[in-house]
Amino acid sequence: MIAIAFIGFRTWQQLRPPVSEPLSSLAIAVSLTPLSAPIIVAKEQGLFKKHGIAMTLKPVHGGVKSFQTLMSGEVDLATTSETVVMFNSFERDDFNVLTSFVESDNDVKLWSIDREISGSLAHALDNARVGIVASSASEYFFDSLLQLHDIPRERVEKVGYPPEALPKALLDEKVDVIAIWEPYGYQLLKQSNQPVHSLDSKGLHSLSFLLVSDRLLVNKQHQDMQRVVSALDDAVNFIHQHPERAKVQVSAYLDMSDDKLSWLWQDYLFRLSLNDSLLLRLKNQARWAQEAGLVEGSTPSFRHILNPGPLVEATQKVSLLE
Known part of the structure; x- marks a missing residue:
């Protein structure tokens, strides 16, 4: 009898209109x-x-x-x-x-306008001013590239910017290279009147x-x-x-x-x-x-x-x- 009563109660619960909270x-x-x-x-x-x-x-x-x-x-x-x-x-x-x-594993990328970065990265980054977003995936990604290619940190100058300012910093030649996630790379491609170079780094950083x-x-x-x-x-x-x-x-x-x-x-x-x-x-x-x-x-x-x-x-x- 208890089980039947319980089933009946559950059925009633399911049939009654839901209480709006x-x-x-x-x-x-x-x-x-x-x-x-x-x-x-x-x-x-x-x-x-x-x-x-x-x-x-x-x-x-x-x-x-x-x-x-x-x-x-x-x-x-x-x-x-x-x-x-x-x-x-x-x-x-x-x-x-x-x-x-x-x-x-392909959202953060390295971008440049004047420097060809798909060849010898060590040569491309020699004495480069690199725009990064400090304390973010941008900085970690870039430092991982330096380590992978055995490039001393002293060979580059990291310059911190807010992410939305990095494409313009590159276009205005305030930096030579930027490390940034999408959609800012896309914005750079739209805004630049010159060919834009990017490094194929898929799989480097997840x-x-x-x-x-x-x-x-x-x-x-x-x-x-x-x-x-x-x-x-x-x-x-x-x-x-x-x-x-x-x-x-x-x-x-x-x-x-x-x-x-x-x-x-x-x-x-x-x-x-x-x-x-x-x-x-x-x-x-x-x-x-x-x-x-x-x-x-x-x-x-x-x-x-x-x-x-x-x-x-x-x-x-x-x-x-x-």
Whole structure:
């Protein structure tokens, strides 16, 4: 009798109209790059709202600015690269990485106008002024090139710029070479009246784009964080099932041509993950930053800032529904 009554109660629950709950309002700093595609698609497809989140997108230039916007309290979440996470981990531990949502091994590139960089890189970079975004994937990528080609750091001069200023710095001959991620390489190609050279460096540097939140917010609004990750999981599935529709939404948001986005899109692996591979990259980059004298102190406990809880709960919930 108890079992029958319980089944009847569950059936009644399923038949009654759903109770509408107020949406939780959150804001996310979104780096203006195709790597942010799952965030853009989740917003455009109404997936955040579907999971009970009224999400506001705050566009910013680059993961460094995105992280700074989060730490200043202007937003609740941010998109950024693992290099930015690594650098900030030496200074603070009041944030959490909730998930990685895309990876690419060809997003950051080296660009030049006057110097042919596809031949002897050591010769091309001799006494070069190189524009980089300090404490970002741009700087890590460039230093990895120097190490790979046995080029002493003293042979080049690194000049820091915000990401959006790098194409113009190269065009104005303030620097000879720039290391930058997309879509700024695309912008350079559009703006230059001269032939632009780029280095084929596919596979040299794998970049992950991460969803980061304030640690206190994760503790206070854990269910909301799980809902955000669930929306991203839906967005990744949408990208896989409807890539052309997803690209239309992303290209419109970023004001990028469909052809250029399609060319970049093939290098992206969209998936949610938070695994030991990311942990290893964080440790390797920390070792590089220490050896280069870019940070002080001992290696942070990166495992401490990775919070897989919302991701595990979101993906388990999906598995149960399926």
